[in-house]
Amino acid sequence: MSTRPDPVAAADDEARALARSLIDTARHAALAVTDPADGTPGISRIAIGRAPDGGFLTLVSALAPHHAALKAHPACALMLGDVGDKGDPLTHPRLMVKARATFLAPDDPARPALRDHWLIHQPKAKLYVDFGDFAFVRLTPISALLNGGFARAFRLSPEDLG
Known part of the structure; x- marks a missing residue:
């Protein structure tokens, strides 16, 4: 029995650049979580951005189901990338990121700087x-x-997303 070659390649400079472009231009993402009540998957649209240190950052209400899900099960996944106006949606680049969520305490000394940084990129959040x-x-x-388009799939490390 022959085995098929892995269709997913290691990241190269072009893949890293495309991934960083998707990250740097993203203002929202799909967030996959595990429902703490029954262990089934759930998905939400969230606002997303980069923290000043380059990591991913979001702002979540305790009223949102994904808040409780992330508290109970910090393992999650993000999907970034928009579908263009034309063509097959599956030919447009997208990035799936497996991640771990960590909540910032309200009294964390880093919060004021993160707040100010967040509002530069998400100005409507000033309301809440x-x-x-x-x-x-x-x-x-x-x-x-x-997934950079047809026959262009790459595995990336956290360092590749830098």
Whole structure:
């Protein structure tokens, strides 16, 4: 019995550049979580951005189901990339990132700087960023898979996303 070669390649400079472009231009992402009540998967659309240190950052309300899910099961996944106006949606680049969520405490000394940074990129969040039920969440990449279009799939490490 012959085995098929792995169709997913190791990251090269072009793949790293495309992944970073998808990350740097993203203002939202799909977030996959595990429901703490029954262990089934769930998905939400979230606002996303880079923290000043380059890591992923989001702002989540305690009222959102993904808040409880991330608290109970910090392992999650993100999907970044928009579908273009034309063509087959499956030919447009997208990046799937496996990550681990860490909530920032409300009294964390880093919060004011993260808040100011967040509002530069997500200015409409000024309406709710200071509500008591909102928390910043760091999403630390574990691994990533880039689909750059037909027959262009790459495995990326956290360092590749830099």
